[in-house]
Every structure is written in C-alpha cells, then in structure tokens.
Amino acid sequence: MSNIQNQNITSNMIVQAITANRLSDGYVVYLTERNSWSEQIEDCQAIDDLAVADDLLRRAERRAADDLVVGPYLFKIDNQGGQPVPLGRREILRTTGPSVGTDLDRR
Amino acid sequence: MALIKHGKLADNIWHDTDEFAELQALAPLGPVIVDLDIWRQHRDEILAQIARIGGRIGLRLTPGQTPDLVAADLDHFELIELQFAKFTDGRAYSQARLLRGRHGFKSELRASGDILRDQLTFMLRCGFDSFLVATDHQAEAILEAVEEFAHWYQPALDQGATIPALRRRIHGAAGASTADCAAAWAY
Amino acid sequence: MYRYDEFDHAFVAERVEQFRGQVARRIAGELTEDAFKPLRLMNGLYLQLHAYMLRVAIPYGTLSARQMRKLAYIARTHDRGYGHFTTRQNIQFNWPKLDDVPTILDELADVEMHAIQTSGNCIRNTTADPLAGVAADEIDDPRVYAEIIRQWSTLHPEFSFLPRKFKIAVTGSPNDRAVTRGHDIGLRMHRDLQGRPGFEVMVGGGQGRTPIMAKTIRNFLPVDHLLSYLEAVLRVYNQLGRRDNIYKARIKILVQSEGAEKFAELVEAEWLQIRDNAVDLPMEERDRIAAYFAPPRYDDLPDVCPALDLAIAADRRFAAWVESNVVAHKQPGYAIATISLKPHGGIPGDASADQMDAVATLSEKFGFGELRVSYKQNLILPDVAKADLLALWRALDGLDLGTANAGRISDIIACPGLDYCNLANARSIPIAQRISERFTDLQRERDIGDISLNISGCINACAHHHVANIGILGVNKNGTEFYQVTLGGVATEDAAVGAIIGPAFDEWQIADAVEDIVDVYLHQRQTDETFIETYQRIGPQPFKETLYGTDQARQAG
Incomplete structure (x- = not known):
C-alpha cells in the first residue's frame, strides 16, 4: 500500500522520505509508517512537514544500530500517479538499481 | 578513565595541570603532567623545585609538536603523553617512533584520547607502553587485540x-x- | 610470480580472522558504524549505493590462472556473476553480503590474495607497469620492488592513519605505462653511470580535485635504499600533511605549499638519519623475492613467424587485432596480447565469471598460466608464442573478448560512476557505452589511431580523466547529469593535465561532442599525426569553434 495516496499533497509542498542501507547486505531500505524498514519504495512514509521529517530522522539515527541499518538520511520525493518517485538521478538509481546490465539477479 | 600499562590494568598516579600556580602548590612536586607551554615558560623553576624538594614531572605533547622541540630535555621526564584527538589522526605514531627510536626516550610513553582496540598493536609497535582509555571494559577489550598477529x-x-x-x-x-x-x- | 611462504600465509590468515572478529562485533552491535568503517575500508569493503563493494588487490597487476579462477568462483558464488577491473589493478565485486566477506577473504587467502589496504588513509595497493618482465625496454623488473613495497607497507604501524590515501606506482622502463607522475610517489627506473639500477623518485602527483603531476625530488636512488627513502617521505608527510581539510590532505598539496625543493630537503634530512638501519632489505632478501619473477621457460623460437604473417594476410579482423592488441616481446618468437574488456557497447572493465574462467584456461594453454591487469582496465597475456596468436584470438572472439581496440577510441577507461558509486555525481558507464557504439567501424577506429578517452563520474577522477587526450567528467547540476570535456591530457612519461574546452554537455549531447572532436582532428591532422600531436600543434580553438560555434567559442575562449 502506498501511503502517499492517502495524503493531500500540493505541488509546492516539499515531501520527503527516509532511506538507509541495511547492515547485513547494504541493500537500500525505506522507513515505513510503522517505523520498520522496507526494500520497496512504495512502502515509504511520505513526510510533508519539515519539523516532523527532522524529528523522524533523528529517531531513525538513534535506532539505526538496533534496526541494523546504516546511515539514514532524508531525500525528496514526488507523487507521480499515486506512486512515490524520488527526485534526482542518485535516488532514482538507488530505487531501480544500476541503469546498466549485468545484474540480472537484482531482486 | 582506565589505564593499561605494560599489558595490564594499572592505577593512574599522574595528575594533570594547566596552571603553573597549581604546580607550585605541590610539595614534593608531582607526579604531574604539564604541557609544552608551561614547560617552556617555567622549565628552570620546575627543575629548581624538583632539586629542592623532589618530585616527578611528565610532559604532554599535542600532535603538531615535534619531539625535536624537547630532545635535549627528555631525561627530566618520567612520562610523555601523546594524544590521539581522533583515532584517524596518526601523527602521534611518528612522534612515538621519533621519541623512542631517535631520541632514546626510555620512560613511560602514554597514549591518550581516541584509542580503539584495533589500533593498539600499531601503538605498541611504535613504542607506546601505556594507554589511557575511557572505561575498564574498553581496556579489557583492547588487551585482547594484542595477540592477533x-x-x-x-x-x-x-x-x-x-x-x-x-x-x-x-x-x-x-x-x-x-x-x-x-x-x-x-x- | 611471487608465491607466499609460510609467513605470508600466516599473516593473511591472521588478518582474515581479525576481520571476522570485527564483522562479528559490528553485527552484534559492539562496534558502531563510525568505528567499523575505517576497519572495513582497510579490508577493502565499501558501502556503496545499492550494496557493499569489496575491492580485492591484484598486486602490481599480476594474476595466475588459479587466482583468476578463484575470482570467477567468488563472482559466481558470493556475488552476481561478474567483477569489475579498475584503474588501480584491483577487482571490485559489487554485491557481497557483510557476513560473507570474511569467507570471501578466506577463499582469496587460499590463492595468496587479499583486500588489505585497498582503501583507507594508508599505503594502497602498489601498482606497476603491466608489461613488467616482458617489455623490451625494461631495465629491471618493477614487480620485485612492488612486492617489496607491498610487504613493507602492509599494516605499517606508523603509516596506517595518514592524512589521506597514499598511492605508489613503479615502472622499470623509461617508457611510462604506469602513470607514475599521477601518483603520490612515482618510481621510475634508470641506470647510473656504472650501470647500476636505481629510481627517480617523483612525489606529489595526484588527480582528483587538484590534478598535479609529481615532482622529481631525487634523480637517482640506489635500489637498495628504496624502503628507507620511502619511509622518510612518509614520515615527513605523516607529520606535516594537512588534516584539517580532506581536499587539501594529499601529499601533493604539501609538496606544493612547501615547494618541491624544500620538501626534498626535509625528506633528505630525515633519510640521512635512517638510511643505514634495518628497514632497507638486505640484498639476499631482495634476491629471494626477485627469483620468483624469473621468466617462464620460453621455447627457443625464431622471431619471424610465417604462419602468423599468413594469418594476418588472410583475415582482416585478425590483422586489425594484431595491429592494436599485440605488442613486441623481449623474447624472440613471443608476443604480448591485450584482451580487451571494452566490447563496443559493453561495460568497461567488467568480466563475467565465465569469461574469467575461460581466460584462465586460455592463459594456461597459450601463456604459461599468467595474466596481467592493466590500469586501462584490460587483461594482458604477457607470454604468447606468435604461432599461437590466431588460435588465441579465435577463442577470445568467441567469448566477446576479441575486440581489436586496445589504445583506440573505444578503449575507454570508465569508473563505475553513479550506477554504483556512493561518491559519484553522474553516471559514467552509459556514457562510455554510447560513445563506443559510435565507433564500431573497424576501419574508422584504425584511422583515428592512438587516442585515450576516460570518463570519471566525479571529481575524484578514478578514471584518470585529467590525463586523457579526451577527458570527460560527470557533474551534477540540480539533480541532472552534465559532462565536462577536457582536451590535451597525457598519461605517459610526458604526463600532462588536460584543459577544459568549454561548457558541459548533457547526457544526450556528449557522444555527438566526442564525434565532433574526432572530426576536427581528422580534418586538421597532418601525415601520421596522432590526436594528441594535432591538438598540441593547433591548440583548443578549432575544437571550441566546432563544439560551440564561432561566437560562443570566442566568449568561452
């Protein structure tokens, strides 16, 4: 379920989500509404309030060791047809994997 | 704080001071560690005080202070402390090598600051023989590392x-x- | 090849066990990421965009067939079936799992390999001329000295927490195939008047944000003083190098701020104090190591090979491959063959596990079981009998490894870029693919001739774009990738840094821009001029005019 669909987001609002890498394999994970971590960006918690975002990030940082994730940080997302889509090439690549071949096994 | 000396937990008998006045109040003097500024400003008074009433003096060098600055005075110090402000700052390894190898410093060479378990062997190999770390627990953990190679x-x-x-x-x-x-x- | 003795084996095994303990403590939560990071980096383990990346050292670029098979096994068993060969003669695996890494390191130790010091602010894997031991112009084998440096620098107690990373390159020839001036220390061999070998010591080279070519601080260092002199350089740097700003922490900045002459004085003063103590290896230990690098048992062959000449005459594609990928060997009847890891449209430097296995077998069949990795991200079979070249090429061709483009425009050096790398600002690989697809015509590539084109995805310049004839640097402007072009860089003994030609291109314009640059060269060149010779003669202006139009070029110029 995509959480972004349930929210009334206007176009000029800054919407963010929190991502990290999983300690065991380094794979990309996203913080969900239930404060767990998911490999699917569709599960991410979309945050449209800057103060809330900072607060959640601090909490995620504090819990990183217990959650077995590394280096949580905020990134900007956009709502495209109800799907959270990261802004910027770097975060797009983190959701899709390398844009070039050879990694047919990914996910 | 916990002290490891010659491979064992030990009591830290050394006292730190940044104030020359505080130093003068000690009789006999020390054991006390002074920084290079105090040593340079009050060297003769400190030596006179030790000659008069006895005492033991140690020196603390910051990572940027080359041992060459005190090469002629090394016999006066019963301890030299070198600092690892961050574990990534490796200047004290060279200071230790120079103090021991080039200048022949024989007394206690102490590492303080950000000391990690996995750096202890490097420090030992550069001539450190005592380590001031945050907790007893940390001290015990880093002692395990010595036997790895x-x-x-x-x-x-x-x-x-x-x-x-x-x-x-x-x-x-x-x-x-x-x-x-x-x-x-x-x- | 060097072989581990019981001490080397024990040391690497102890290192693996130490890292196994560190990983266990990290997973158990006893080590924070901040404390673990420098430990994993000094074992070659990065955390990249999508996963961990393990960088394995291939010391001075020399591999046995057995080692290559082990790399294939690791790629297949612990990764996703491929590996990436880098400009520093390392191989990178892009998908290892953290708790698998100690096991991978165990596997590597089985074949006398490791990942020690492939990252971190320490002395990195020492690189060397990939043609060491077989090049006709060689004075002495640089691998002997690179191995001596490898051992001396491994877990050095004083130099493992330097201000910044530290890279050493060695060449045994006057012709530089190891970009020695692009390293923190470059060592180039010469002979003195008595004919004894020694090194010209160059210090303070590096690419990155501030590309600088190393300065010679000693014209001739007798080989038996190598380690004490290196120790003197490192001790001066460890004490005086800047630690307040990561971008000013490399030794090149110290050499620049002190001046090369003053820096040389500091080193010489330090060296005087230590030159006659135990750090310099006794000659018998040097000779013991040198004995491992004795040449293989070559057959006594005539240098002229009529079968090869016939094959060249009969097959245009084979002829082109021989022309670009085969160079002269010092042993009559033998040749040095480059195996291109740059198929048109492929990922520069990548090899699949199957390709690695196949190349290992070919090296046994045609090359005494030895392989090299070049800084150009290709593989080399250093000892192929000329009569075997055709059979070798046919086998390579069937593996998509027979591209005739060594030293040509599609022999592109590219870093992993934003497709993998956490530091990158832009992608490199797709740009390399698009450009190389423009130059699939064999005749056109031959016509363009010797040229270098390197693509880095960020200012760290892992692909050496500064010293490429055509350098491409990926930059990020508001989340969009752009590509800045430099022209005129040179990586050989006359090393030079290229100059930015003008405003950057977007990802769809950049391949056109490269074609335009090549067209300017083809129109302007005089007989037999290479690209760089033409550029040095006519300068940047004709290129600017073609790329940006006359008006804009004047403004940009």
Whole structure:
C-alpha cells in the first residue's frame, strides 16, 4: 500500500522520505509508517512537514544500530500517479538499481 | 578513565595541570603532567623545585609538536603523553617512533584520547607502553587485540623478529637475532 | 610470480580472522558504524549505493590462472556473476553480503590474495607497469620492488592513519605505462653511470580535485635504499600533511605549499638519519623475492613467424587485432596480447565469471598460466608464442573478448560512476557505452589511431580523466547529469593535465561532442599525426569553434 495516496499533497509542498542501507547486505531500505524498514519504495512514509521529517530522522539515527541499518538520511520525493518517485538521478538509481546490465539477479 | 600499562590494568598516579600556580602548590612536586607551554615558560623553576624538594614531572605533547622541540630535555621526564584527538589522526605514531627510536626516550610513553582496540598493536609497535582509555571494559577489550598477529613485515620498536629476519634465519643466510633487529632499528 | 611462504600465509590468515572478529562485533552491535568503517575500508569493503563493494588487490597487476579462477568462483558464488577491473589493478565485486566477506577473504587467502589496504588513509595497493618482465625496454623488473613495497607497507604501524590515501606506482622502463607522475610517489627506473639500477623518485602527483603531476625530488636512488627513502617521505608527510581539510590532505598539496625543493630537503634530512638501519632489505632478501619473477621457460623460437604473417594476410579482423592488441616481446618468437574488456557497447572493465574462467584456461594453454591487469582496465597475456596468436584470438572472439581496440577510441577507461558509486555525481558507464557504439567501424577506429578517452563520474577522477587526450567528467547540476570535456591530457612519461574546452554537455549531447572532436582532428591532422600531436600543434580553438560555434567559442575562449 502506498501511503502517499492517502495524503493531500500540493505541488509546492516539499515531501520527503527516509532511506538507509541495511547492515547485513547494504541493500537500500525505506522507513515505513510503522517505523520498520522496507526494500520497496512504495512502502515509504511520505513526510510533508519539515519539523516532523527532522524529528523522524533523528529517531531513525538513534535506532539505526538496533534496526541494523546504516546511515539514514532524508531525500525528496514526488507523487507521480499515486506512486512515490524520488527526485534526482542518485535516488532514482538507488530505487531501480544500476541503469546498466549485468545484474540480472537484482531482486 | 582506565589505564593499561605494560599489558595490564594499572592505577593512574599522574595528575594533570594547566596552571603553573597549581604546580607550585605541590610539595614534593608531582607526579604531574604539564604541557609544552608551561614547560617552556617555567622549565628552570620546575627543575629548581624538583632539586629542592623532589618530585616527578611528565610532559604532554599535542600532535603538531615535534619531539625535536624537547630532545635535549627528555631525561627530566618520567612520562610523555601523546594524544590521539581522533583515532584517524596518526601523527602521534611518528612522534612515538621519533621519541623512542631517535631520541632514546626510555620512560613511560602514554597514549591518550581516541584509542580503539584495533589500533593498539600499531601503538605498541611504535613504542607506546601505556594507554589511557575511557572505561575498564574498553581496556579489557583492547588487551585482547594484542595477540592477533604473530609476526610483522617491517621493523619497528617491538621486540619480535620481522618476517624478513625470520626468513633469513630459516633460509640459512646470515641470520639476524631478535636482539640484532631491535638494535639495528634504534636510530 | 611471487608465491607466499609460510609467513605470508600466516599473516593473511591472521588478518582474515581479525576481520571476522570485527564483522562479528559490528553485527552484534559492539562496534558502531563510525568505528567499523575505517576497519572495513582497510579490508577493502565499501558501502556503496545499492550494496557493499569489496575491492580485492591484484598486486602490481599480476594474476595466475588459479587466482583468476578463484575470482570467477567468488563472482559466481558470493556475488552476481561478474567483477569489475579498475584503474588501480584491483577487482571490485559489487554485491557481497557483510557476513560473507570474511569467507570471501578466506577463499582469496587460499590463492595468496587479499583486500588489505585497498582503501583507507594508508599505503594502497602498489601498482606497476603491466608489461613488467616482458617489455623490451625494461631495465629491471618493477614487480620485485612492488612486492617489496607491498610487504613493507602492509599494516605499517606508523603509516596506517595518514592524512589521506597514499598511492605508489613503479615502472622499470623509461617508457611510462604506469602513470607514475599521477601518483603520490612515482618510481621510475634508470641506470647510473656504472650501470647500476636505481629510481627517480617523483612525489606529489595526484588527480582528483587538484590534478598535479609529481615532482622529481631525487634523480637517482640506489635500489637498495628504496624502503628507507620511502619511509622518510612518509614520515615527513605523516607529520606535516594537512588534516584539517580532506581536499587539501594529499601529499601533493604539501609538496606544493612547501615547494618541491624544500620538501626534498626535509625528506633528505630525515633519510640521512635512517638510511643505514634495518628497514632497507638486505640484498639476499631482495634476491629471494626477485627469483620468483624469473621468466617462464620460453621455447627457443625464431622471431619471424610465417604462419602468423599468413594469418594476418588472410583475415582482416585478425590483422586489425594484431595491429592494436599485440605488442613486441623481449623474447624472440613471443608476443604480448591485450584482451580487451571494452566490447563496443559493453561495460568497461567488467568480466563475467565465465569469461574469467575461460581466460584462465586460455592463459594456461597459450601463456604459461599468467595474466596481467592493466590500469586501462584490460587483461594482458604477457607470454604468447606468435604461432599461437590466431588460435588465441579465435577463442577470445568467441567469448566477446576479441575486440581489436586496445589504445583506440573505444578503449575507454570508465569508473563505475553513479550506477554504483556512493561518491559519484553522474553516471559514467552509459556514457562510455554510447560513445563506443559510435565507433564500431573497424576501419574508422584504425584511422583515428592512438587516442585515450576516460570518463570519471566525479571529481575524484578514478578514471584518470585529467590525463586523457579526451577527458570527460560527470557533474551534477540540480539533480541532472552534465559532462565536462577536457582536451590535451597525457598519461605517459610526458604526463600532462588536460584543459577544459568549454561548457558541459548533457547526457544526450556528449557522444555527438566526442564525434565532433574526432572530426576536427581528422580534418586538421597532418601525415601520421596522432590526436594528441594535432591538438598540441593547433591548440583548443578549432575544437571550441566546432563544439560551440564561432561566437560562443570566442566568449568561452
């Protein structure tokens, strides 16, 4: 379920989500509404309030060791047809994997 | 804080001061560690005080202070403390090598600051023999690290024979003993 | 090849066990990421965009067939079936799992390999001329000295927490195939008047944000003083190098701020104090190591090979491959063959596990079981009998490894870029693919001739774009990738840094821009001039005019 669909987001609002890498394999994970971590960006918690975002990030940082994730940080997302889509090439690549071949096994 | 000295937990008898006045109040003087500024400003008074009433003095160098600055005074110090402000700042390794190897400093060489378990062997090999760390628990943990390697490639200030020296021994060429290696390294 | 003795084996095994303990403590939560990071980096383990990346050292670029098979096994068993060969003669695996890494390191130790010091602010894997031991112009084998440096620098107690990373390159020839001036220390061999070998010591080279070519601080260092002199350089740097700003922490900045002459004085003063103590290896230990690099048992062959000449005459594609990928060997009847890891449209430097296995087998069949990795991200079979070249090429061709483009425009050096790398600002690989697809015509590539084109995805310049004839640097402007072009860089003994030609291109314009640059060269060149010779003669202006139009070029110029 995509959480972004349930929210009334206007176009000029800054919407963010929190991502990290999983300690065991380094794979990309996203913080969900239930404060767990998911490999699917569709599960991410979309945050449209800057103060809330900072607060959640601090909490995620504090819990990183217990959650077995590394280096949580905020990134900007956009709502495209109800799907959270990261802004910027770097975060797009983190959701899709390398844009070039050879990694047919990914996910 | 916990002190490891010569491979064991030990009591820290040394006192720190940044104030010369505080130093003067001690009778007999010390054991007290002063920084390079105090030493340079009050060297003669401190030595006079020790001569008069006895005492023990140690010196703390910051990572940027080369041991050459105090090369002539080393006999006065019963301890020199070198600081690792961050574990990534490796200047104190060179300071230690120079103090021990080049300037012949024989007394306690102490590491303080950000000391990690996995750096202890490097410190020992550079001539440190005491370590001031945050907790007893940390002290015990870092002592485990000492036994991880039997031999090393390059000569340093520890007593073990290097791998090239051991090879020469085995391959029958002019073999160098452990003592030869350590002696040859003293420069 | 060097072989581990019981001490090397024990040391690497101890290192693996130490890292196994560190990983266990990290997973158990006893080590924070901040404390673990420098430990994993000094074992070659990065955390990249999508996963961990393990960088394995291939010391001075020399591999046995057995080692290559082990790399294939690791790629297949612990990764996703491929590996990436880098400009520093390392191989990178892009998908290892953290708790698998100690096991991978165990596997590597089985074949006398490791990942020690492939990252971190320490002395990195020492690189060397990939043609060491077989090049006709060689004075002495640089691998002997690179191996001596490898051992001396491994877990050095004083130099493992330097201000910044430290890279050493060695060449045994006057012709530089190891970009020695692009390293923190470059060592180039010469002979003195008595004919004894020694090194010209160059210090303070590096690419990155501030590309600088190393300065010679000593014209001739007798080989038996190599380690004490290196120790003197490192001790001066460890004490005086800047630690307040990561971008000013490399030794090149120290050499620049002190001046090369003053820096040389500091080093010489330090060296005087230590030159006669135990750090310098006794000659018998040097000779022991040198004996491992004795040449293989070559057959006594005539240098002229009529079968090869016939094959060249009969097959245009084979002829082109021989022309670009085969160079002269010092042994009569033998040749050095480059295996291109740059198929048109492929990922520069990548090899699949199957390709690695196949190349290992070919090296046994045609090349005494030895392989090299070049800084140009290709593989090399250093000892192929000329009569075997055709059979070798046919086998390579069937593996998509027979591209005739060594030293040509599609022999592109590219870093992993933003497709993998955490530091990158832009992608490199797709740009390399698009450009190389423009130059699939064999005749056109031959016509363009010797040229270098390197693509880095960020200012760290892992692909050496500064010293490429055509350098491409990926930059990020508000989340969009752009590509800045430099022209005129040279990586060989006359090393030079290229100059930015003008405003950057977007990802769809950049391949056109490269074609335009090549067209300017083809129109302007005089007989037999290479690209760089033409550029040095006519300068940047004709290129600017073609790329940006006359008006804009004047403004940009």
